[in-house]
Amino acid sequence: MRIRRLLIANRGEIAARVIRTCARLGIESVLAASDADLESLPARLANRVVRLGPAPASASYLDPVAVVRAAKAVAADAVHPGYGFLSENPTLARACEQAGIVFVGPSIESLHAVGDKLTARSHAVTAGLPVVPGGEAADLAAARAVAAEVGFPLLVKAVGGGGGRGMKLVRSPADLAHTLDLAISEAAAAFGDPRVYVERYVESGRHVEVQVLGDGVRAIVLGDRDCSVQRRYQKLFEEAPAPLLPDRVRAEMAEAALALAVHLGYRGLGTVELLYDRERQTFYFLEMNARIQVEHPVTEMVTGLDLVAEQLAVAEGQPLRLRQEDIAVTGHAVECRINAEDWAHAFRPSPGRIDRVVLPAGDGIRVDTHVQGGSVVPAYYDSLLAKLIVHGTDRADALARARVALGLLRIEGVTTTAPVHRALLEDAEFAAGGVDTAFFERFLQTHQPDLVGVS
Amino acid sequence: MELSPDDVRDVVRVLDSSGLDELHLELADLTLTVRREGAAGWTSEQQVLRRPAVEGGTEPTADTEPERPRAAVAEGLVAVHPPLLGTFYRAPKPGAPPFVDVGDKVHEDTVVGIVETMKMMTPVHAGVRGTVVEFRTDNGQFAEKDAVLLVVDPGSGPTGLGEGTQ
Numbered sequence: 001m002r003i004r005r006l007l008i009a010n011r012g013e014i015a016a017r018v019i020r021t022c023a024r025l026g027i028e029s030v031l032a033a034s035d036a037d038l039e040s041l042p043a044r045l046a047n048r049v050v051r052l053g054p055a056p057a058s059a060s061y062l063d064p065v066a067v068v069r070a071a072k073a074v075a076a077d078a079v080h081p082g083y084g085f086l087s088e089n090p091t092l093a094r095a096c097e098q099a100g101i102v103f104v105g106p107s108i109e110s111l112h113a114v115g116d117k118l119t120a121r122s123h124a125v126t127a128g129l130p131v132v133p134g135g136e137a138a139d140l141a142a143a144r145a146v147a148a149e150v151g152f153p154l155l156v157k158a159v160g161g162g163g164g165r166g167m168k169l170v171r172s173p174a175d176l177a178h179t180l181d182l183a184i185s186e187a188a189a190a191f192g193d194p195r196v197y198v199e200r201y202v203e204s205g206r207h208v209e210v211q212v213l214g215d216g217v218r219a220i221v222l223g224d225r226d227c228s229v230q231r232r233y234q235k236l237f238e239e240a241p242a243p244l245l246p247d248r249v250r251a252e253m254a255e256a257a258l259a260l261a262v263h264l265g266y267r268g269l270g271t272v273e274l275l276y277d278r279e280r281q282t283f284y285f286l287e288m289n290a291r292i293q294v295e296h297p298v299t300e301m302v303t304g305l306d307l308v309a310e311q312l313a314v315a316e317g318q319p320l321r322l323r324q325e326d327i328a329v330t331g332h333a334v335e336c337r338i339n340a341e342d343w344a345h346a347f348r349p350s351p352g353r354i355d356r357v358v359l360p361a362g363d364g365i366r367v368d369t370h371v372q373g374g375s376v377v378p379a380y381y382d383s384l385l386a387k388l389i390v391h392g393t394d395r396a397d398a399l400a401r402a403r404v405a406l407g408l409l410r411i412e413g414v415t416t417t418a419p420v421h422r423a424l425l426e427d428a429e430f431a432a433g434g435v436d437t438a439f440f441e442r443f444l445q446t447h448q449p450d451l452v453g454v455s
Numbered sequence: 456m457e458l459s460p461d462d463v464r465d466v467v468r469v470l471d472s473s474g475l476d477e478l479h480l481e482l483a484d485l486t487l488t489v490r491r492e493g494a495a496g497w498t499s500e501q502q503v504l505r506r507p508a509v510e511g512g513t514e515p516t517a518d519t520e521p522e523r524p525r526a527a528v529a530e531g532l533v534a535v536h537p538p539l540l541g542t543f544y545r546a547p548k549p550g551a552p553p554f555v556d557v558g559d560k561v562h563e564d565t566v567v568g569i570v571e572t573m574k575m576m577t578p579v580h581a582g583v584r585g586t587v588v589e590f591r592t593d594n595g596q597f598a599e600k601d602a603v604l605l606v607v608d609p610g611s612g613p614t615g616l617g618e619g620t621q
Contacts, residue, residue, distance in 0.1 A: 020459055033507075043509070048508050049507045049508055051509060056542070070511065348575075348577075351572065357501075359500070362467045363464060365464070367460065372503060379572045383575075404495050
């Protein structure tokens with residue numbers, strides 16, 4: 001079937017991003033917007049806007065019933081869930097299926113397979129992927145048995161956790177018993193699921209991920225990305241390809257991601273997240289994200305593909321239009337997430353009215369944003385304002401161009417994280433490439449916000 | 456409509472080869488200014504003027520907005536405001552008992568609630584010693600920066616250390 005009318009059940013820059021591909025492909029875009037977003041830039045860009053519900057996300061962007069109601073109201077052929085919100089929610093996928101509407105995402109089975117950490121891990125093991133040594137720990141005896149295999153330090157992780165939540169570090173055997181008790185009760189309270197597991201703690205790890213695309217029968221790999229620059233598990237800066245990886249490791253990562261996608265009979269765009277152990281020069285499967293990622297533009301820049309267009313094509317039921325040998329990675333791309341946050345005050349959120357937006361433009365520069373002069377950034381949703389994406393001939397060239405582009409970017413009216421990126425791009429360790437996920441906290445301890453000329 | 460980054464790049468290419476330094480475009484539903492910034496390159500400033508085509512039900516009306524809490528407090532009492540605007544929560548998580556209730560004694564550093572702003576949680580401290588006499592903002596209600604969350608009577612504060620919350 002052809003998608004002629006697409007409901008976008010999301011907001012912010014990803015909504016604007018999906019609308020752009022719709023416009024290029026001649027698909028009618030209908031934005032499902034909460035009451036806080038009816039005047040937003042994506043609402044002005046979409047062909048049509050349908051009210052989704054009140055401003056709180058629980059009553060709008062997180063309500064599968066409201067989304068399907070909106071899709072039916074405008075007789076949409078398909079729903080694009082973007083990222084976050086309901087993008088990996090089997091209930092929405094099921095409700096769409098029952099309403100005869102295409103859910104732009106993987107099958108319900110795949111959503112279940114990768115939605116639960118332990119299930120995802122067992123699928124990864126079946127597909128032959130290396131996982132961080134560890135296992136389920138129903139009680140102290142089980143935890144001790146696993147600990148004997150993986151050694152200390154180790155992590156106790158909530159099965160229902162994610163994004164850094166529900167994770168505890170245990171340095172020595174003496175701390176295991178009480179940390180386990182605490183983790184189980186906290187997991188039950190926070191996630192409604194008391195299950196925890198124990199795994200090896202990798203002291204110096206990089207977050208490397210592989211982009212995959214499948215049609216349910218065949219799958220291909222669209223290169224890798226490095227997202228190790230993080231603060232409290234929130235990514236700030238991403239790049240493609242992942243720098244300074246041995247060729248052998250990069251090839252093995254691609255093979256592993258492909259094996260998992262094939263094992264799942266995966267249809268859609270997905271990301272296989274891996275933890276690269278810098279000391280052992282080996283990697284482990286972390287999780288799979290069954291949706292488009294915030295950082296997908298760096299992959300688009302180096303491959304020349306429109307990932308949303310490919311996502312829509314496989315959602316229509318078309319076979320993959322690309323073969324693995326069609327995929328070539330050219331140069332290097334980087335992405336700076338510009339958030340409405342105040343570095344000088346512990347990254348305090350800075351919602352409010354945007355006065356002016358001036359963006360760098362030209363060859364190799366792309367800015368994905370949802371704000372312009374006069375836009376209001378609501379306090380209800382996340383702080384991402386814009387993504388500055390820069391493509392260069394190699395990493396050094398991309399970083400040099402990004403420095404210049406950042407110097408030209410001005411978002412006035414709210415405090416943004418642009419100064420963080422200016423400082424980051426001047427840092428020697430970062431410029432050398434291949435920093436681990438602990439790097440950014442170290443960086444913050446040695447860098448004071450430059451309070452002069454902040455914009 | 457908007458001009459995509461690719462469109463803007465094409466405009467920049469034309470300008471670059473023309474020797475012009477600035478282009479200002481005014482269309483029915485869009486304005487665009489592309490400017491040469493010395494040797495650093497080019498910038499673009501775009502304003503999409505088109506009004507959103509909203510359908511599906513009535514516009515949100517004033518009656519869906521929660522009533523703004525009264526701002527004035529009686530003489531001698533102290534209003535507690537949020538550290539920044541956001542959704543006010545009286546308990547650490549759904550179903551848990553509230554941080555404090557009416558009649559509870561508080562210190563300056565007592566956590567009396569949290570506000571969620573852009574998915575980030577910030578604790579609300581009482582900022583004053585005394586007794587909680589009234590809540591003006593409900594659990595889960597959105598609070599502007601100047602909103603009164605609760606009211607404290609400093610005249611009936613704890614007299615010694617070790618009292619109140621830890």
